[in-house]
Amino acid sequence: MRTNPSDRILSQVVGGTLDSVAQEMSAVVTRTARSPLFNEAHDFTTGIFDLPGSQSRLVAQAPGCTLHLYAVVSAVDRLMEAFRYDLHPGDVLLVNDPYYGGSHSLDWTIVTPVFHGRKPMLLPAVRSHMGDNGGPVAGGYNPRSRDIWQDGLRIPPIKLYERGEKRRDVFEMILGNNRLAHWLEGDLDAMIGACKVAAERIQSLLERYGGDAVAEAVDSRIAYTEKRVREEIASWPDGTYTAETFADHDFQGMQDIQVRATVTVSGSDLAIDFTGSSPQVAGFVNSPLSNTTSFAFVAISTCCDEDIPINEGYMNPVTVTAPLGTVVNPKPPAPCGHATACVGAEIAEAVLLALSQCAPNRVGVNAHKLPLAYSHGQYEDGRPWVNLNFYGYTGGAGAAYGTDGWGLYPPVMTGVILPSIEMTELQYPSRVLQHEYKADFTGPGRWRGAPGLEVRIQHLADSRTSVMMAGVRHTTQGFCGAGAGPSNRVVVDEGRPGALEVPETAFNVGMAAGGVLAFHRSGGGGWGDPLDREAEAVLDDVLNGYVSVEHAFADYGVVIQSIGKKPVLDLPATIAERDRRRSS
Structure with missing residues (x-):
């Protein structure tokens, strides 16, 4: 069935507008937050979700901390499950619990529902890394953590604002459990302010085009992303590809923690199975399912064209399986405080190593x-x-x-x-x-x-x-x-x-x-x-101070002589040395 050109144009207009709204949210947080983590380091992500059924969908996002991107999806879903029958205009929701769609408890998610008629339709969200999260250790990273409570304050789905009224008691409880309260309240206000600005922009969009037209445009944009991602996956040879990688330790004495990824390509469908990964460990590197899924999707997104809009369409062709009770899907109350670095890095690495067997030119x-x-x-x-x-x-x-x-x-x-x-x-x-x-x-x-x-x-x-x-x-x-x-x-x-x-x-x-x-x-x-690196590129690296003459020879087989004080490439000797290494 052919798509009406005007529908395609509206899809681009609505999608571009929502992307711009997400970017404006990002600017609001940067310019109004108190913490250097926000206003200097930009360690947060903004996005917009819709709610067409029982689950939310990612619609638009602004460049931010990429590892947050897909973990936000689970957090929004958990918030909607908690308040589905108790949502009102002016509500502001918060969650950070790793077992309620979080990653580690330092990442907090704020969501505000935007209504069309009497139904919550679009959901601006901000996910941010906070400077402190209470608990035993300043800064929130506790290498001696043995359970989720020792990671810091757990915040299940709660309301910070209800029908537009600030819940001061909830704010005081949160501030009273944070060492950096002088930053925290301002940072929360910045996140909430960004969602309120987004709500105003979205209301204008709905008033201009109508709810049905906006919903159809969002569906079209997600379908476009899914089509592009499926085309990419379909270009890879069908088969099952397995790789494994290891984290050094869990900070509690356990060594060589394995992350194993089996990737199956079947037409335009992709399945990622982490069966064979190590059982959950005592230390705080366990990765809750939302964090595992996020790192898996980050790996997939790096293998696709950068001009594909980032939204739910990326996720639709991919299924992720992570056995319960493993380091990539722990049972509570296993600690998770370091999961966004370790074993998150290994999750993405294992997926990319597996994909290198079928899509070598796409990984890295x-x-x-x-x-x-x-x-x-x-x-x-x-x-x-x-x-x-x-x-x-x-x-x-x-x-x-x-x-x-x-x-x-x-x-x-x-x-x-x-x-x-x-x-x-x-x-x-x-x-x-x-x-x-x-x-x-x-x-x-x-x-x-x-x-x-x-x-x-x-x-x-x-x-x-x-x-x-x-x-x-x-x-x-x-x-x-x-x-x-x-x-x-x-x-x-x-x-x-x-x-x-x-x-x-x-x-x-x-x-x-x-x-x-x-x-x-x-x-x-x-x-x-x-040995396939251009010898001239190696010489440039030597001249730039990235590589020494000794390592140019040891790592690349490139022979560089010093004539006066200037390094000069000896191309015949380089060709001979590389031929010798290849033949041996």
């Missing part, structure tokens, strides 16, 4: 094995501060077919912005002493990963730091014959007696004023055989 770029270290202390007036030390997490972007790794954040953090050093030094008692690329610290390949970084952050006041290492033994993998990234390293109180190079974890380590945190952050994995 995933690298998220973060060496997480956060510090806390007090300002001179006694107020607490919590610094996530963002600069130590930069780097790690892997390569893909046709392109070297790029940027300072891996793709699962796309939309997160590196905070301004100057603003960071104003907001915290800290100095960023070093933040620069580190030579020979990336995965080699036909296309290499982004260079790793060397970072040193000095805290000017007494502080305490907890460190959670990842990517030390099981480093970020390369694809299609490429090399993996190197090991991450973190040193606490570098340069002083008693400096600690963290093997796996460090808990609440004290540093006197002037102490330095040193990060050696791995670069990303490569793509393709390093």
Whole structure:
């Protein structure tokens, strides 16, 4: 059946308008929030959902923290289940519980229903990483957590506003359980304000075109995305493809935690099955189902054309199976506080490694094995501060077919912005002493990963730091014959007696004023055989300081001579060396 051209135009108009509304929501949060996590780092995601039946659908989104994207879907569904028969104009809903559609309890989701007639039709939503979440440890990451309550405050589906009236008692309960209450209320107001602005824009859209026309346009846009994604999947050969990867540990003594993904391509349908993954563990790396699904869809979306609108259509061709009681779908009350980094990174990596067997030219770029270290202390007036030390997490972007790794954040953090050093030094008692690329610290390949970084952050006041290492033994993998990234390293109180190079974890380590945190952050994995990299590109990397002459030879078989002080490519010797390696 042919589609009326005017219907196609309206679908584009409505879809583009909703995308713009989501982007305006993002701007509202950035410009009005108090926390540097919001107004500097942009560690949040905004989107719009509809409610055509019993479940919500993602309709539009703005660039943000990509790993939030599909986890929001589950959170919105849980909120709708809780309040389906008690929703009213002016309601504002909140949830953060990992077992109610959350990922880890530091990610909070705010939703406001927009009514057409007497029915909730569209749902603006904001999901944000909060600076603190109560619990035993400042900042919310507790490597000693043994259950979900030790991760921090659990917030099941609740109402912050009811029929437009603020529930002050609920607000006070939440603020009273947060170390950064002086930021938190302003951040919540920014999230709520973004949803209210979106509600006004959506009401104008509904008044202009009518509810039926908007609903049809949304259906058409989702169908278009699904068609494009199915075409991509159908271009991959049918079959079953399996891969596995490992997290180093669970911070409680369990080693080598396996994530196994079996991907089955059948026509335009794709099934992802995590059967064979490790049982849930004692430590706080267990990934609730919504987080697992989100990382799986992030992996799929990186394999499709970037011009495809991001909405529910991405999900329709894909089914995800994760056995209950495993590290990718734990039973409560297993702790989940670190799941958005570990084992989230391994979930996406395993899916991409499996897809590399059927769609090699589409995979790559995933690298998220973060060496997480956060510090806390007090300002001179006694107020607490919590610094996530963002600069130590930069780097790690892997390569893909046709392109070297790029940027300072891996793709699962796309939309997160590196905070301004100057603003960071104003907001915290800290100095960023070093933040620069580190030579020979990336995965080699036909296309290499982004260079790793060397970072040193000095805290000017007494502080305490907890460190959670990842990517030390099981480093970020390369694809299609490429090399993996190197090991991450973190040193606490570098340069002083008693400096600690963290093997796996460090808990609440004290540093006197002037102490330095040193990060050696791995670069990303490569793509393709390093012997296939153009020799001239390797020479450029040497000239740019990304690769040393010694590693050009060791990793790529490229012979570079020094004539005077200038490195010069010896092409005949390079060809001979590469031929020798290939033949052996």
